[in-house]
Every structure is written in structure tokens, then in C-alpha cells.
Amino acid sequence: MKRNSNDFFKTDLTTWEIGPYHGSLPAPMRLKLSLDGEIIASCQIETGFLHRGLEKACELHSWKSVIAYADHLDPEAAVFGELVLCLGVEEIGEIVVPARAQCIRVILAELTRISSHLAYIVRIARAVGSETIIHYVLRDRERILDLFELLTGARFSLNFLRFGGVCADVTDGFIERVLEVCEMIRIRMKEYNDLFTFNHGFLKRSAFVGTLPTSLIRACGMTGPNARASGVNFDVRKETPYMGYDELEFQIPLGQGEGGNIGDVHDRFLLRLREISQSMEILKQVADRVPAGDFISSKVEKDYVVPPGEAYARIESSRGLLGCHVVSDGKEKPSRVQFRPPSLAHLMAVPELVEGIRIEDLPVVLASLDLGVAEADR
Amino acid sequence: MNTGNDQISWIVSWCRAIGLTPSNTPPWLYALLALLCTFCFVVVPSGAFISYLDRKLSADLQARVGPNRAGPGGLFQPFADILKLLQKDTQKQWGWRENFWLSVHTMALYSTLAVLPLGSVALLVDTEMSAFLPFWSALVLGLGTMLLGLSQESVPGWFGGIRVAAQTLAGSFPALVALLCVGIRAGGFRWSVLANSQGFSPWSWAVFANPFLLVAFFIFVMSGLVLLAIAPLDGGLSMSDIHGGVSSHLFGRRLSLFRFGRFYGFFLWSVITVVLFLGAWRLPNGFTHGLLRLEAYSVLAVFELVWLLLKTFTLMLLIVWISRVNTRSRVDQITDFSWKVLSPFSLLALVGASIWAGWRAF
Amino acid sequence: MRFSVFSQLALYIRDVSLGVWSIFESCFTAFPYLFRWGDLRKEVTEGYPDPVSSKTADDLPPRSRGLLFNDIDRCTGCRECERSCPAQCIHIEEEPGADASKIWVSVFDIDFAQCIFCGLCVDVCQPASLIHTRQYEGAAYSLSDLVASFGRGQVTAEQRAKWAALRQLSESDEVTL
Numbered sequence: 051m052k053r054n055s056n057d058f059f060k061t062d063l064t065t066w067e068i069g070p071y072h073g074s075l076p077a078p079m080r081l082k083l084s085l086d087g088e089i090i091a092s093c094q095i096e097t098g099f100l101h102r103g104l105e106k107a108c109e110l111h112s113w114k115s116v117i118a119y120a121d122h123l124d125p126e127a128a129v130f131g132e133l134v135l136c137l138g139v140e141e142i143g144e145i146v147v148p149a150r151a152q153c154i155r156v157i158l159a160e161l162t163r164i165s166s167h168l169a170y171i172v173r174i175a176r177a178v179g180s181e182t183i184i185h186y187v188l189r190d191r192e193r194i195l196d197l198f199e200l201l202t203g204a205r206f207s208l209n210f211l212r213f214g215g216v217c218a219d220v221t222d223g224f225i226e227r228v229l230e231v232c233e234m235i236r237i238r239m240k241e242y243n244d245l246f247t248f249n250h251g252f253l254k255r256s257a258f259v260g261t262l263p264t265s266l267i268r269a270c271g272m273t274g275p276n277a278r279a280s281g282v283n284f285d286v287r288k289e290t291p292y293m294g295y296d297e298l299e300f301q302i303p304l305g306q307g308e309g310g311n312i313g314d315v316h317d318r319f320l321l322r323l324r325e326i327s328q329s330m331e332i333l334k335q336v337a338d339r340v341p342a343g344d345f346i347s348s349k350v351e352k353d354y355v356v357p358p359g360e361a362y363a364r365i366e367s368s369r370g371l372l373g374c375h376v377v378s379d380g381k382e383k384p385s386r387v388q389f390r391p392p393s394l395a396h397l398m399a400v401p402e403l404v405e406g407i408r409i410e411d412l413p414v415v416l417a418s419l420d421l422g423v424a425e426a427d428r
Numbered sequence: 429m430n431t432g433n434d435q436i437s438w439i440v441s442w443c444r445a446i447g448l449t450p451s452n453t454p455p456w457l458y459a460l461l462a463l464l465c466t467f468c469f470v471v472v473p474s475g476a477f478i479s480y481l482d483r484k485l486s487a488d489l490q491a492r493v494g495p496n497r498a499g500p501g502g503l504f505q506p507f508a509d510i511l512k513l514l515q516k517d518t519q520k521q522w523g524w525r526e527n528f529w530l531s532v533h534t535m536a537l538y539s540t541l542a543v544l545p546l547g548s549v550a551l552l553v554d555t556e557m558s559a560f561l562p563f564w565s566a567l568v569l570g571l572g573t574m575l576l577g578l579s580q581e582s583v584p585g586w587f588g589g590i591r592v593a594a595q596t597l598a599g600s601f602p603a604l605v606a607l608l609c610v611g612i613r614a615g616g617f618r619w620s621v622l623a624n625s626q627g628f629s630p631w632s633w634a635v636f637a638n639p640f641l642l643v644a645f646f647i648f649v650m651s652g653l654v655l656l657a658i659a660p661l662d663g664g665l666s667m668s669d670i671h672g673g674v675s676s677h678l679f680g681r682r683l684s685l686f687r688f689g690r691f692y693g694f695f696l697w698s699v700i701t702v703v704l705f706l707g708a709w710r711l712p713n714g715f716t717h718g719l720l721r722l723e724a725y726s727v728l729a730v731f732e733l734v735w736l737l738l739k740t741f742t743l744m745l746l747i748v749w750i751s752r753v754n755t756r757s758r759v760d761q762i763t764d765f766s767w768k769v770l771s772p773f774s775l776l777a778l779v780g781a782s783i784w785a786g787w788r789a790f
Numbered sequence: 791m792r793f794s795v796f797s798q799l800a801l802y803i804r805d806v807s808l809g810v811w812s813i814f815e816s817c818f819t820a821f822p823y824l825f826r827w828g829d830l831r832k833e834v835t836e837g838y839p840d841p842v843s844s845k846t847a848d849d850l851p852p853r854s855r856g857l858l859f860n861d862i863d864r865c866t867g868c869r870e871c872e873r874s875c876p877a878q879c880i881h882i883e884e885e886p887g888a889d890a891s892k893i894w895v896s897v898f899d900i901d902f903a904q905c906i907f908c909g910l911c912v913d914v915c916q917p918a919s920l921i922h923t924r925q926y927e928g929a930a931y932s933l934s935d936l937v938a939s940f941g942r943g944q945v946t947a948e949q950r951a952k953w954a955a956l957r958q959l960s961e962s963d964e965v966t967l
Contacts, residue, residue, distance in 0.1 A: 073669060180756075182489055207908065251757055410760075
């Protein structure tokens with residue numbers, strides 16, 4: 051249903067403005083819908099409700115404090131914000147991260163990926179109306195958050211990475227606990243599949259709904275699990291490996307379209323379940339071989355000032371390609387820190403994706419895109 | 429005096445059940461008393477009890493604790509909820525339209541209080557078409573809810589109203605056809621006839637009488653869920669995208685009225701299902717005859733009521749369990765399901781039950 | 791035509807039976823939770839503030855970043871924490887103390903309404919006077935109650951007089967020596 055000039059004369063279209071707070075929206079944003087009966091004829095999106103001036107705030111604080119701001123970029127997957135900033139600064143300063151610190155960083159990143167995907171399951175289940183799986187998944191996510199607290203002291207905003215490594219070594223028993231939690235989640239995934247993934251009601255609401263065409267993916271620059279569910283094989287960990295990912299063996303799952311189309315809501319859901327399994331494989335490999343050594347590079351002292359230069363770092367966050375452009379002019383505060391959040395590209399695809407679906411599918415489709423509006427608005 | 433006798437004849441057995449001797453007081457007073465008693469002593473406590481059990485059961489299924497602060501083990505939670513809701517009210521002035529449609533909606537529901545089959549002696553209205561009266565009120569309820577939604581000035585209300593109307597229409601056809609199946613077996617649609625065709629033990633229940641009636645049972649339950657928009661088939665009152673639709677503009681006292689109406693619809697449907705399919709209030713024959721010989725009508729009424737309510741609550745909690753664990757369907761999927769799955773199977777069940785009954789008659 | 795009718799009917803029957811079966815399967819998956827069979831099916835929520843089941847500060851891991859505490863006797867008033875705080879929630883006022891080597895930290899306020907519990911201030915504290923406790927119950931009824939004061943308070947006039955007298959005494963001692 052493309053918008054053309056005839057729509058102006060369609061006076062039977064209902065206009066409905068949803069937002070900024072609404073049950074169907076995953077986060078504060080405004081959608082201006084024009085509805086033809088129950089079907090959405092067109093949609094305009096307005097965001098910026100979560101704009102906190104993060105990038106400007108980064109210019110007003112010293113380099114060390116900026117890590118705390120990068121941490122708050124995406125509250126649900128905080129490590130990725132810190133990681134991309136640290137990688138950018140390490141590129142400028144030509145700091146080599148010790149192997150032990152790299153392993154700890156990989157463990158944190160993959161645990162955050164699993165935790166973020168578990169929260170995704172909760173959001174989809176809430177949109178579809180299935181209440182029981184929500185509590186089971188949150189219970190398992192608590193184990194991962196307990197692991198974070200054991201290592202870093204905080205559950206969500208970790209503030210653990212520093213330029214050149216991490217800020218402290220692993221505590222006793224941490225690696226064993228990581229493996230235990232992985233095993234527990236692996237067992238629970240079977241329960242999720244029994245209860246929810248192949249439930250007929252869920253299949254009816256998610257198969258053939260909200261199919262993302264690859265043309266839209268390329269036009270908006272979408273990356274991450276959303277793109278991979280439609281068959282676009284792009285993962286930063288394989289394309290431009292960082293942090294030792296080229297030494298690890300893992301596969302990139304792609305959407306197969308088992309429930310319905312390739313790239314529909316069910317496919318995106320299944321893909322993230324497979325990514326959880328792959329993250330657990332990575333964790334097992336890394337946990338087996340954490341080398342002894344320093345947890346932070348000796349080049350970085352207490353009052354480290356970043357030399358002049360600029361760098362652009364890219365990582366694969368749980369939502370897609372997260373980029374950070376760091377510009378330093380040798381002073382004690384950054385000159386410019388600019389983030390490229392993956393959710394901004396996803397938001398740009400929403401108006402076209404949402405055209406033609408029923409109003410009741412709106413919460414499901416929006417939840418399936420894993421929109422991190424906090425990181426998109428910064 | 430003749431008309432007077434006819435008027436009070438149907439109330440005589442109810443009076444005996446609660447221990448009153450019918451005298452010269454006008455029958456409408458007894459009727460009013462009967463309705464009030466049913467409402468206050470059966471429906472409201474059931475509502476409180478079911479709301480508590482619903483929350484505790486959901487909590488158990490979801491590895492949570494559930495209400496545990498208001499009273500021992502959270503038993504007074506429903507009263508706490510009602511007290512809270514009753515204290516809230518909005519300053520917004522309501523027009524005559526909203527008041528009118530809310531009254532229609534409420535009257536349609538509670539008009540069935542008189543028809544509620546609660547026992548063999550406590551039956552108020554036991555006519556040839558007793559079993560069909562709740563359907564009529566469900567249809568009026570659908571109309572009232574639709575107009576309550578359409579009278580709002582916002583999109584959630586309109587959409588909610590239309591969806592509820594579509595659901596009501598879709599659910600009524602299979603429900604009626606499934607009801608016909610039972611009537612064919614029992615030989616009538618009087619509550620007493622329907623109840624007496626069943627017995628105490630599960631083997632004598634209508635649902636296990638023949639496979640077609642088993643199908644009719646499932647169809648009746650599910651079409652009731654569709655008709656009255658009960659979870660998990662409550663797409664018309666969907667919380668996620670239209671914020672409750674029809675009830676999105678209700679607060680405080682009006683919301684508690686609306687919510688209680690929803691519970692009452694669910695309760696009514698479950699009671700009717702138990703009476704039609706699951707053995708009604710039938711206690712063992714010896715027990716019943718013994719009490720009747722002793723003329724202990726109130727004792728019999730209490731036992732029958734308790735047994736009936738036990739089965740009703742079990743059925744309601746089973747439906748709550750299914751709704752908490754499964755997803756909610758979209759409204760068009762619900763109406764599709766009702767027209768394309770429930771209706772053909774209900775017609776099949778009707779044909780089969782008729783053939784079965786006819787074959788046994790020969 | 792006949793083939794398509796039968797295959798559609800078969801698909802329809804399969805759809806209906808799959809639906810019925812998957813609903814029952816979901817119900818039976820949740821069934822064991824009713825009776826708490828097994829370790830994995832216990833309740834996860836804790837009663838709060840039920841003293842029996844909820845966690846205390848000692849149950850948390852040793853690195854937990856709870857409310858901050860400053861030991862004013864070890865604090866040197868270097869202001870590093872104030873400088874590194876991203877939320878600018880630490881407010882310090884100081885002046886020279888009894889003798890030239892000591893610093894009197896008169897005001898050391900941490901506004902917990904602003905604090906993001908990032909731990910950067912604890913990282914940079916050289917004398918290790920500022921630490922994270924594991925206390926997490928910091929709710930208060932007003933914003934002003936959320937400001938924690940660890941300072942010694944403003945210097946009074948008589949204290950200043952006493953210090954001046956002490957200083958004169960030590961100077962006169964040096965002269966005699």
C-alpha cells in the first residue's frame with residue numbers, strides 16, 4: 051500500500067497518534083498512524099524523547115569519566131557502549147590490551163549479549179500476551195545479572211572497562227560460575243521452546259507478519275540480528291574482527307523462515323535464540339583458556355591523557371553494528387565523541403515496515419525489531 | 429387470588445429453600461430478596477474468591493509468590509483492591525450517553541441473576557426456554573458494550589466497540605448450536621430437565637454421554653470465551669494496543685463496575701456449562717431423597733450450591749490457567765476461529781447428537 | 791479440484807489439531823511449577839521487607855557498589871573525587887587546619903539523588919577513605935534527606951582562636967630551640 055496523492059481524498063482514514071507512552075510502544079516515541087479500518091495505511095515516526103545530550107556531556111568531562119557516560123548509552127546492554135569507546139581510544143593511543151583483559155572483555159560482551167536477547171524474549175512475549183514465559187526468562191536473566199554484580203559490583207551500568215583493559219581482575223570462582231550459568235540457560239532454552247517458541251498462538255501472531263525485505267535493510271543500513279534474519283550475512287565479529295574474535299570458532303546464524311517467511315517476526319525471534327546458543331559456545335571457549343597476566347595495559351597510568359588523533363571503532367552489539375567516532379586534541383577532555391547506534395537505522399525502517407499490517411500487530415512488530423530508543427536518541 | 433397463586437408458585441420452592449414461609453407479602457418483594465441474596469451471598473463472594481485464586485494460581489505457575497500482604501496469605505487482597513478502586517474517581521463530567529450505555533450494559537448482565545441455576549430447590553425461573561435466556565442478555569450486553577465504546581471520542585473506544593461487537597456475533601452461533609445438542613439429549617431446555625438427565629458420578633454427566641457431546645462441550649466453552657471476550661480470547665478488550673478498548677476511559681467506581689461485570693459474565697457462563705454438561709448440582713440419589721424426606725430444604729440447597737460452585741470454580745481456574753500460559757489471539761483470528769472452526773464442528777456435533785438420540789429412541 | 795479440496799481439508803484438520811496439541815503442551819510445561827517440583831522451579835521472588843527471605847547487605851558480593859561512605863579522618867581533601875565524578879554530585883569545602891600539614895574538610899556532601907554509583911570516585915581516592923558500602927536501601931522521603939554529609943562542619947570562632955594560640959605556642963617553641 052504505497053502512499054499516493056489519492057490518499058488525500060480518502061476521508062475514511064482514521065488518524066491516531068500514539069505516544070510517547072503507549073502499550074504498543076517499546077519505548078517513548080510518537081507514531082502518527084493513519085488507519086484504514088484495522089490496517090495501517092501510513093505511519094510517521096517522531097523520536098527524541100530520550101535525548102539526554104550524551105555526546106555533548108562527553109565533551110565536558112575528563113576522559114576517565116566519559117566511560118561512565120558511554121556506559122549509559124544503552125542501559126540494557128551497557129558493556130557495548132563502554133567497549134566501543136575504549137576500542138576507539140586504544141586505536142588513537144596505540145595501546146595494546148593484554149590477553150587476559152581481552153578475554154575478560156569477551157566474557158562480559160557475550161554475557162551482555164545473552165542478557166539483552168533474554169530481555170528481547172520478554173518484550174516479545176509481553177507484546178503477544180503470554181505472561182508465563184516472561185517470569186521464567188527474567189528469572190534466568192537474574193543469574194546473569196548476579197554474575198555481573200560478582201565481577202564488577204553493579205548489575206546494569208557496569209563501568210568496568212578502562213582504556214587498555216579492565217579495572218580489576220576476576221574474582222574467585224567467577225569463571226566457574228559463568229560456565230554454570232551457561233549450562234543452566236542451555237537447559238532452560240528447551241523449556242522456552244516447549245512453552246513458547248512453537249506455541250500455535252504465538253506462531254499465528256508472528257509468522258508471515260512484519261517481513262523485512264532486504265531492499266529496506268540496505269536502504270536504511272540495518273545491521274545485526276534484524277538483518278541476519280532476512281538473510282543478509284553481515285556480522286562485524288567476522289567482517290572486521292576485534293578483541294580476538296578471529297581466534298574463536300563460532301557460526302553466524304541466518305534466518306531460515308521455518309515458521310513462515312524468511313525475515314518475519316518469528317524468524318527474528320528464532321535467530322536471537324540461536325545467537326544465545328552461539329554466545330554460549332564462545333563463552334565456553336574463552337572460559338577454557340583465560341591466560342594469566344595483567345588486567346590492564348601498563349602504558350595507561352592514573353591520569354592518562356589521550357594523544358591527539360581520531361579513530362572510528364565498530365563492534366557488534368546485541369542490536370547491530372555500534373560505531374564510535376572519537377576525536378582527541380590532546381587535552382584532558384575529548385574533543386568529540388559521536389556514537390552510531392544500530393537502533394537509529396532500525397527506527398528509520400519502521401514507517402515502511404509498519405505499512406499494511408493490522409493495528410494489533412503493531413506491538414509485536416515493534417518489539418521484534420529490538421529498538422533501543424535510548425541509544426538511538428542518546 | 430388465582431393469579432396470585434400462579435405468581436407466587438415459582439417463588440414457593442425458593443422460600444422453602446431459605447427457610448421462609450410464604451405469606452401474604454407480595455411476590456415481587458420475595459423476588460427482590462431472592463435477587464439480592466443471590467448477588468450478595470453467591471456472586472460477590474465468588475468474585476472475591478476467584479480473583480484471589482486467579483492471582484495465586486498465576487503466581488504459582490510463574491514461580492512467584494502472589495498476594496501475600498493483605499491478610500493471612502493475601503486472602504483479603506480482593507477487598508483491598510475493591511476499596512482502592514472505589515476511592516478513585518475522575519473529575520470529568522459524564523454525558524448522558526455514557527451513563528445510558530453503562531446502565532444498559534450493567535442491566536443486561538444482572539438481568540440474568542434471576543435465571544442463574546443454583547440448585548434444584550433454589551431455582552427462580554425454570555421455564556421451557558430457561559437455558560436460552562442468558563444468550564439474549566449476552567447479545568444485549570454485546571450491544572451495550574459496543575455502544576459504550578462508540579460513544580467515546582477516541583480511537584481506542586471505537587475500535588474496542590467494533591471488535592467486541594464482532595466477537596459477540598461470532599461467538600453466539602456455535603454456542604447456541606452446542607446448547608441445542610445438550611437439549612436434544614436431555615429432552616428439553618428447562619434447568620430441572622437438564623439437570624435431572626445427569627447424575628452425581630462423572631460417568632453420568634452429559635459431557636461423557638457420547639463423543640458428540642464431548643465436542644459440544646469444548647465448543648460451548650470456547651464460544652463462551654469468544655462471546656464474552658474472556659481471556660485468552662479477549663482481543664476485543666486488548667490491553668496491549670488499544671489500552672482496554674471500551675474500558676480505556678473508565679476509572680475508579682465505573683471501572684470496578686465494568687470489571688465486576690466481566691467477572692460476572694465469566695461466572696455465569698461457567699455455571700451454565702456445569703449445569704449443562706458437568707452434572708449440574710446433582711448429589712447422590714440416596715442423599716438427595718433422604719434430605720427431601722426430612723424436608724431439610726435449606727440443607728439440600730446449601731449442599732447442592734457448594735457442589736455446583738466447586739465444579740464451577742475448577743472450570744474457571746482451568747480456563748485461567750490456559751490463558752496465563754498461552755498467548756492472546758488477535759481479534760480477526762478469534763472471529764476466524766469461531767466462524768471457520770467452531771461453527772462447522774458445532775454443526776457436526778449437532779447432527780451427530782441428533783442421530784445418536786434418534787437411534788437410542790428406537 | 792478434488793485433490794485441492796482434500797488437501798485443504800487435510801491442512802485444516804492438521805492446523806486445528808496442532809493448535810489444540812500445542813495449547814495442552816504449553817499448559818503441561820507450566821504444570822510442574824504448581825507443585826514446585828525440582829530445584830529449578832522454586833519461587834524466585836523474595837518477600838520484602840520480610841526479614842526472613844530478603845537479602846541483607848552482607849549477602850551481596852564484596853564488590854557491590856552500594857551507598858558511599860567517606861572516613862573523614864583519612865580524607866586528605868585532595869578533591870580528586872569531586873573532579874572525576876561524572877554527575878558532579880560531590881561538594882567539598884576545605885581550609886587549612888590546626889597546622890600547615892593538616893586540612894580541615896568542613897563540607898563533604900554527596901548528593902545521592904545525582905549519584906550514578908559508577909565508582910570512579912572510589913577508584914581515584916588515594917588514602918582510600920571513600921569507599922562503597924554494600925547498603926542499597928537509600929530511599930528517603932525528601933530530596934534534602936538524600937544528601938549525605940561526611941564533613942567535619944564549619945570551623946567555629948573559638949576553634950580558630952585555639953588554633954591560633956597553638957600556632958603561636960609552637961612558633962615560640964621553635965624560637966627558644
